[in-house]
Amino acid sequence: MGADYFADPLGGLTDEEWDEAAEGHFYSSAFWLRLVALEPGATSGGAHVQLSAGGRAAVPIAATEPDGMSNPHLRWHDLLAERGLPSPAPGGVLVSQRRGYLAHLLTSSGADRAEAAAALLDTVRSLPDPQGPSGAPSGSARVAMYLTTDDVLALRAAGVRALPVALTADASLEIPPGGWEQWLETMGSGHRRQRVRSEVRKFEQAGYRVEHRVLRDCYADVGRLAARTEQRYGIAGSADAYIEAFRKHAELAGDRAEVLLCSLDGEPAVGCCLYVRDGDTVYLRAVGFEYEQLRGAAEYFNLAYYIPARMPGVRRLHAGIATPGGKALRGADLKPLWLLDLTPDSPLEAHDAEIRAHNAAFAQRLTDDSPAVAKALSSEEWQALCAKGDWPAPGSAVRQA
Incomplete structure (x- = not known):
């Protein structure tokens, strides 16, 4: 494959090269990725690709142990099981960063998002199974976690057939x-x-x-x-x-x-x-x-x-994923974050109805928490979450951010 995307937390790029694509996304910045790479339980890396029209696309990745991540918030197998949904194997490549619980597909300014999403999807799926920290092969799963709605739509347009699974609500307060x-x-x-x-x-x-x-x-x-x-x-x-x-x-x-x-x-x-x-x-x-x-x-x-x-x-507090009710009472906006299984032939592909039911029930539980939470959730992202057939088919046009 050429590049060793697990050579270091930035996949072999310099901080400046990485941050050219990560600009505006603190939790995907070179500084943050080098910081969280200090934590045990996975091997941090970065997948990146030059785009034909110029610029670069990138995404943080991590090689897990065969039995999955040590961080419970990143153990996709357990999180899907808790939701009554099938899961790929617990070991493989996490497409996300390891702390902060907010991930983005990164692109240089002006780059074509559709090309970027397709190139990154191909790159991640083409990775040979890397070694986890113990030296054992990590596994064949390729799972993106804590993605925004825009990035989920971009990856669906690039050909991901599995529906996204709602994980949590991300809170921020504008001052x-x-x-x-x-x-x-x-x-x-x-x-x-x-x-x-x-x-x-x-x-x-x-x-x-x-x-x-x-x-x-x-x-x-x-x-x-x-x-x-x-x-x-x-x-x-x-x-x-x-x-x-x-x-x-x-x-x-x-x-x-x-x-x-x-x-x-x-x-x-x-x-x-x-x-x-x-x-x-x-x-x-x-x-x-x-x-x-x-x-x-x-x-x-x-x-x-x-x-x-x-x-x-x-002017802004990013408050993260815990206690959405208390944050909404203090003026926070709540946006959905998703798990999207990028694994070819994902076991989630045959379970659209169950995924939609989970997503709708998840949004309803949040809405029932309080009127403040219901107001904080009133956006097109959450309305789409509850609809029956709203997610574009794989390969359809991507919404531009």
């Missing part, structure tokens, strides 16, 4: 030019505005000290607190392992990895929010709390949303 006060006005409901003001007031009266730090100066606190939060939600992991992981991240990220550290009365920190700022956008990366020491003052929403939203120059 208008008028800043905090204008943002509150966008929430519409006076009750919702009052809720936010009350949560800010409680936090300010709780006696917390909040410091702005960089990760390299407080990675031990972040690791300890993040481990506590993961354990609270059933994800096993020792504090020492988290601390070491954040130490490595801090070493590579430098000043770009920033932390809001929350403490009481000179005691060790009881809460943190790790984020990366890219241009006018804050990407919320991790939170952690010593829950038994908190004072019931909306600590999560203050550290993760209200304080970042008031930072000078911030």
Whole structure:
């Protein structure tokens, strides 16, 4: 095949070459891909191709172990089984990046998206089965995860026959030019505005000290607190392992990895929010709390949303995939993210009815959560999700982004 797409996290390209295609997509940037490649459990790479009309197309990839990814959010076999759907083998090539749970097909400015999607699909399907971290062949599956609707449509137009499976909702909050006060006005409901003001007031009266730090100066606190939060939600992991992981991240990220550290009365920190700022956008990366020491003052929403939203120059918070209801109540938009099986002769190809039923039920559960969530979902992407025959047939014209 020529290129070794697993030579490094960028498939052998320089940072500048990769970022020419990734511009505007932080979670697909060279910086982020090199950062997440530090994590165990897969071998990171990058598939890329020169386009006939000029420019380049690229997508992050990762070679898994034969039994799948160690990260539960990337174990496609388990996620499909939970939805009552068939799955390709658990081992193979993940078409996505490994943290952040948002992936894009990347193209140079002005490149033809239809050609790019077809070229990348051919490249990914033509890969020989790579080796996972243990040295064993990863497997034959080729599965894209956390793709946007536009990229799913592009790959369907390129010939993917399996329907996309709804995975989750991606949340982002837009901060208008008028800043905090204008943002509150966008929430519409006076009750919702009052809720936010009350949560800010409680936090300010709780006696917390909040410091702005960089990760390299407080990675031990972040690791300890993040481990506590993961354990609270059933994800096993020792504090020492988290601390070491954040130490490595801090070493590579430098000043770009920033932390809001929350403490009481000179005691060790009881809460943190790790984020990366890219241009006018804050990407919320991790939170952690010593829950038994908190004072019931909306600590999560203050550290993760209200304080970042008031930072000078911030116009957008990317809040990710968890707790869509709470985010919608605070003004977030929710967009679907999809699993699309690129494996030739995918076992999902014969299950269109079941996939459509799952997707519709998934959207309905979100809508039933609250009126705020229903409003946040009111876009053509979610309307298409629930329709019976809306997905274009493989090989039909692609919608341009």
